[in-house]
Amino acid sequence: MSKLEGTILNDPVTSHMRTDACKIWNGQTVEEVLNYLRAHPPAGRIVYLYVVDAEDRLQGVLPTRRLLLSASTTPINTIMVKKVVTIPHTATVLDACEFFTLHKLLAFPVLDAERKFIGIVDVELYTGELEDLDQHETTEDVFQLIGVHLTEAELKTIGPAIRRRFPWLLCNVAGGLIAGLLTDIYSDVSTLAIVTPFIPLVLALGESVAIQSVSLAIQLLHGTRPTWKLLRASLLREAAIGLSLGLGCGIIVGIIAVGWKGAISVGLSLLGGITGGVFGAAVIGMALPIVMRLAKRDPSVASGPIALACADIVSLVIYFNLARALL
Numbered sequence: 001m002s003k004l005e006g007t008i009l010n011d012p013v014t015s016h017m018r019t020d021a022c023k024i025w026n027g028q029t030v031e032e033v034l035n036y037l038r039a040h041p042p043a044g045r046i047v048y049l050y051v052v053d054a055e056d057r058l059q060g061v062l063p064t065r066r067l068l069l070s071a072s073t074t075p076i077n078t079i080m081v082k083k084v085v086t087i088p089h090t091a092t093v094l095d096a097c098e099f100f101t102l103h104k105l106l107a108f109p110v111l112d113a114e115r116k117f118i119g120i121v122d123v124e125l126y127t128g129e130l131e132d133l134d135q136h137e138t139t140e141d142v143f144q145l146i147g148v149h150l151t152e153a154e155l156k157t158i159g160p161a162i163r164r165r166f167p168w169l170l171c172n173v174a175g176g177l178i179a180g181l182l183t184d185i186y187s188d189v190s191t192l193a194i195v196t197p198f199i200p201l202v203l204a205l206g207e208s209v210a211i212q213s214v215s216l217a218i219q220l221l222h223g224t225r226p227t228w229k230l231l232r233a234s235l236l237r238e239a240a241i242g243l244s245l246g247l248g249c250g251i252i253v254g255i256i257a258v259g260w261k262g263a264i265s266v267g268l269s270l271l272g273g274i275t276g277g278v279f280g281a282a283v284i285g286m287a288l289p290i291v292m293r294l295a296k297r298d299p300s301v302a303s304g305p306i307a308l309a310c311a312d313i314v315s316l317v318i319y320f321n322l323a324r325a326l327l
Helices: 030-039 064-067 093-103 138-154 156-184 196-221 228-261 264-294 299-326
Strands: 022-025 050-052 057-062 107-111 117-124
Touching: 022 030, 030 064, 050 117, 057 064, 057 107, 093 107, 156 299, 196 228, 196 264, 196 299, 228 264, 264 299
Parallel strands: 022 050
Antiparallel strands: 050 057, 107 117
């Protein structure tokens, strides 16, 4: 049974952290650290070597490989990694769960308000399925399991779910207000009888493709480390797909519009507006999740609202400008 099952999700993470973490001092050399570890073997199976100063403030983390391969006289403050992902002492167990699914580390240091090292929280807090961790070729399944627990927890706890999702819905509010502003700015064309009926269609096509692209990007990121090379390759592929989809839909709608309104200019403005809007929506929808993951942010909740708002703005700007030029 998972240790997440129960009532600990909203507990302070400090109530469940370990205080027997392996701490070493930034003034030591490699030889001194090795001698210290032999005399004081680290507790637990998940071991990170955290470097602190004389006042217990976290300075960095020392990778085991660097420790073993460096000369014995090497100061550890020259080989440690100074950028460390940490959890604040004010976090809850549920907050810490998100750190594991996003950063995919087996443990995180917990710091107080003065950046003093007070303990660690590791994946053993979340799951009892780690008895055979040493036999796993990869720990990806462990993080997937934590992700499942996180999703289940958010379904059961209203407060954290609202706190996590509501701010991103404001993107939809902002997008809607900007769309209304654009409609007002382009009132000379947006109020025309040959333009107004097609505005919902232009927006719907862009939004649909944006959500499709976001979903594909999140699936692509599942179990894959994001890179700028991956972003570039994904954008080129999605751009080609978005252009094809936009042209196909634009041609169909344009032909129908010419027959309906009896003006080729109406069909051309729709062809260009839909093609450009769908193309832009596809690129935005694919780019956002990957960029957010590269920035160490969770793309699953935020990408959709942002992509929809951007798709609406791009579609309306292209459509209204073409309508103003052609009609």
